[in-house]
Amino acid sequence: MVKVYKSTIMDAPVEAVWDVLRDFNGHDRWHPAVASSQIERNNPSDLVGCVRRFKLEDGSQLREQLLTLSDLEQSFSYCLLDTPVPLFNYVAHVRLAPVTDGDRTFWEWESRFDTPKGREDELREVVSENIYQAGFDAIRAHMGLQR
Amino acid sequence: MARVYTSSVINAAAKRVWERVRDFNGLPKWHPRIRDSRIEDALPPDKVGCIRHFHLQNGDVIREQLLGLSDYDLFYTYTILESPMPLTDYIATLRLTPVTDGERCFIEWSAEFNCDPSNEEELVANIGRNVFQGGFDALKRHFGG
Numbered sequence: 001m002v003k004v005y006k007s008t009i010m011d012a013p014v015e016a017v018w019d020v021l022r023d024f025n026g027h028d029r030w031h032p033a034v035a036s037s038q039i040e041r042n043n044p045s046d047l048v049g050c051v052r053r054f055k056l057e058d059g060s061q062l063r064e065q066l067l068t069l070s071d072l073e074q075s076f077s078y079c080l081l082d083t084p085v086p087l088f089n090y091v092a093h094v095r096l097a098p099v100t101d102g103d104r105t106f107w108e109w110e111s112r113f114d115t116p117k118g119r120e121d122e123l124r125e126v127v128s129e130n131i132y133q134a135g136f137d138a139i140r141a142h143m144g145l146q147r
Numbered sequence: 148m149a150r151v152y153t154s155s156v157i158n159a160a161a162k163r164v165w166e167r168v169r170d171f172n173g174l175p176k177w178h179p180r181i182r183d184s185r186i187e188d189a190l191p192p193d194k195v196g197c198i199r200h201f202h203l204q205n206g207d208v209i210r211e212q213l214l215g216l217s218d219y220d221l222f223y224t225y226t227i228l229e230s231p232m233p234l235t236d237y238i239a240t241l242r243l244t245p246v247t248d249g250e251r252c253f254i255e256w257s258a259e260f261n262c263d264p265s266n267e268e269e270l271v272a273n274i275g276r277n278v279f280q281g282g283f284d285a286l287k288r289h290f291g292g
Contacts, residue, residue, distance in 0.1 A: 008247070098152075101153070
């Protein structure tokens with residue numbers, strides 16, 4: 001089992017960051033790796049259990065299911081259903097918390113998954129840097145925030 | 148039930164900040180409002196269930212019991228047994244979380260308690276500002292921001 005944990009501080013109020021992140025179908029508007037995304041069966045993107053089907057810039061297609069969504073805790077969880085990358089039993093959690101001292105936001109993004117033996121380091125790096133850290137930086141750019 | 152939530156960012160790795168705050172008997176070393184502290188019955192300060200008996204700078208006595216301590220998740224939880232504040236059922240948690248993006252950490256200090264509604268606003272403001280934020284400000288000064 002591989003674990004990935006990334007976290008950062010965003011220079012914006014938690015409501016503003018949550019407003020962007022809570023849309024489970026919104027990642028194609030800000031994540032550089034995601035080319036296009038849609039929710040299957042025309043479900044709303046805040047329907048727990050909905051599935052997002054999206055394409056990466058390299059053309060590969062993935063499906064992910066929303067497992068939990070909380071406007072109170074400003075958090076959501078999801079799992080991978082189909083992927084060309086060998087990430088198995090992948091479950092990820094995103095959580096925001098207010099930094100009351102300065103009206104900023106703490107954002108953590110973590111996951112656990114299985115991979116073929118010998119590819120743990122490579123895939124940890126992909127998830128950690130290309131997905132999570134790149135996502136942090138992309139949201140900053142999308143919201144016009146300073147690093 | 149009244150709630151207080153205060154959080155901040157300290158410019159040091161979570162491990163270093165934890166070393167400074169994990170000692171349940173160590174408040175006088177890092178919190179400017181606390182004058183002195185001892186653990187009752189000569190117990191070690193990381194024995195869950197131990198009671199710290201301390202004085203504020205103004206001489207008030209507070210007794211608090213350690214309910215939970217985690218060196219893995221970097222938090223501790225405690226309850227007030229005795230204090231001059233008009234409140235009951237007070238449970239608080241101090242928690243650190245690493246920020247992987249830079250050499251800093253996220254610190255949260257929160258509490259829940261019961262009190263007369265006429266006292267709630269003042270208690271929430273006083274605990275949030277003087278106790279929790281006051282502690283954060285001292286840590287920020289110590290760790291340089």
